[in-house]
Amino acid sequence: MASTASAAAAKRKKSVQSALPCEIVKKYPGQQQVDLNVKIDIPGHWFNGMSAADKARSFAATAVEYDRCRQFGSGRSLAKTEAIRFQVEEDAFSEPNHEGYWIKLDQWNRFRNDTFKDNREAELAFITDADASARAVAGPAAIDEKDAPTKAAIYLYFEHVGQGTHVPMRGRNKGKTMKCELWKCRTCGTHSDDAVHKVFQGSTGGLFKHLKRYHAAEHERASLASTHSRLRVGPDGNLTQVYTFKEALPKHIRFVLFVILDLKHFQLSRSEPFREYSRALDERYVPCSRDTSAKLVFVTKSLMFAALCKALRAAKAQLGEPFAGFQSDIWSPKDNKTSFVCSRLSLIVKYKGKNLDVAPVLGFEEFPENRHTGPAISRYLGTLMGKAEVSMSSSITLPTLDGAANNKKAFKVMKKRFKVRQVSDPSCSRRH
Numbered sequence: 001m002a003s004t005a006s007a008a009a010a011k012r013k014k015s016v017q018s019a020l021p022c023e024i025v026k027k028y029p030g031q032q033q034v035d036l037n038v039k040i041d042i043p044g045h046w047f048n049g050m051s052a053a054d055k056a057r058s059f060a061a062t063a064v065e066y067d068r069c070r071q072f073g074s075g076r077s078l079a080k081t082e083a084i085r086f087q088v089e090e091d092a093f094s095e096p097n098h099e100g101y102w103i104k105l106d107q108w109n110r111f112r113n114d115t116f117k118d119n120r121e122a123e124l125a126f127i128t129d130a131d132a133s134a135r136a137v138a139g140p141a142a143i144d145e146k147d148a149p150t151k152a153a154i155y156l157y158f159e160h161v162g163q164g165t166h167v168p169m170r171g172r173n174k175g176k177t178m179k180c181e182l183w184k185c186r187t188c189g190t191h192s193d194d195a196v197h198k199v200f201q202g203s204t205g206g207l208f209k210h211l212k213r214y215h216a217a218e219h220e221r222a223s224l225a226s227t228h229s230r231l232r233v234g235p236d237g238n239l240t241q242v243y244t245f246k247e248a249l250p251k252h253i254r255f256v257l258f259v260i261l262d263l264k265h266f267q268l269s270r271s272e273p274f275r276e277y278s279r280a281l282d283e284r285y286v287p288c289s290r291d292t293s294a295k296l297v298f299v300t301k302s303l304m305f306a307a308l309c310k311a312l313r314a315a316k317a318q319l320g321e322p323f324a325g326f327q328s329d330i331w332s333p334k335d336n337k338t339s340f341v342c343s344r345l346s347l348i349v350k351y352k353g354k355n356l357d358v359a360p361v362l363g364f365e366e367f368p369e370n371r372h373t374g375p376a377i378s379r380y381l382g383t384l385m386g387k388a389e390v391s392m393s394s395s396i397t398l399p400t401l402d403g404a405a406n407n408k409k410a411f412k413v414m415k416k417r418f419k420v421r422q423v424s425d426p427s428c429s430r431r432h
Contacts (some may be wrong), residue, residue: 004196017146025113030044030066030082033112038126040108040115042086047101061086063103063108069272079273084108106247123170154204154222157211158183158197183207187215242284252288256296266293308360309388315349322397323347324390328381329402330372339367343384362388374409382414 028038039098041058044050063084070083082105091098116123181199181245211219243251259266266425268274269287278287288296315323324347332339343362348355363384385392392399392414401407 008356025110027109028112029067029104030063030084030108033063033084033108033126034066036063036126038112040112042088042111043102043114044104046107046111053411060089064100066105068101068276070104071398072102072189081105081263082272148292154207154211155183157186157215157218157222158207159186161196164196164198166198168200185210185214187218190349240283240394242286248285248288251282252292252296253300255287256300259293260297269293306388310361311349311360312345312388316395318350319348321391321394324396326392326396326399327401328399330367330377337373341367341380343381345390362390370407373414374406377406377410378413381410 005259039060039062042061043224044055044057047054047059049283049294065085067083067085069080069081071078072083075077076245080128083102084105085100086104086108087100087261093102099329109360112123161182161184164180164182166178168174168176180201183197183199184195185197197210199207204315208219211222223426245252255269255373256266259263259268263301269288269289278285291409310375324345325346326343328341330339330341344359346357346359349358350356368380390396
């Protein structure tokens, strides 16, 4: 009984969700709304500390200031975004010096849409472009939204006609019969090849393909409303198609290297002033996210290490063995909870007819073992040299480390001859 009741409740919930309307909220520029003194209604529930009666009503508000990088929240919820400061008309009469309230621009535009969605004629006073006025009046209201089961804007242009089946030709579900949604274009619906479109696991590529092929204007509007689209509206109001990931990859790598070399943070890519600066240099480029930047770091490191191994093989073939020196050191921060180790080679390579003295880093990473014992150091160095295809016993002429007993033990384990040289340094005697 319990499972039957829960299934019925889930079905009712799904049917209610499928009946929810879908709206496209136009994103009006913040400064333009301030210049035009746009007036909208702000729901009472948006304000803090309001009575139940005030929460149930709306308050007339006027845009008075725009900030393109306003900070909201704190700690982990900290966010910087475009914002508008507005004044409530009732406050202006009772408290003339009241500074007003700050609201995110996206939320302001949503409230603006709610204010004028039933009377687009009243909004014309706050729209400067005649073409934009016509679009605002026609807008999504010209489309019947009662059957749209999702908030994705693309579904506004299609009608849900039922359920169907789909057999994927690739992927983990290849050859399996899966359920899918069937949709029909509201504008035409008569093309023999595209009469019914399948949506499998939320993939709307077929719907976008149909609009692009037959309805260019609808495709443009749907693409602008999609968060996955490459179309963007530039500062001048013109449409711009951003780079694909493959096209932007060289720029992404330069961005990652810039962040690392300048000791910045990858979250810089989400800073609106930086994104605006980037658009000014190249309006088609969008800096990669923090997660993508972190992945590119590891990919770049792997490619650089592969290139280093290739160069070492060439040096070995040219000079014979031994052909390089070796330096390494291990150290710990003050908390002694972790240790880090850096190892590098030193050798002479020929490049474009010149002999170059180079010192490539083999590894800079956390020491994998808890104790710095001789056998532990020997195991780590053996693994590292093996990855680089370099032999400590035959490829290295002179390993240079400090004179700690564990280093001596490590080289005894590796059967590598070494010599400890005492260096006379007055500063060392003062420290020790």
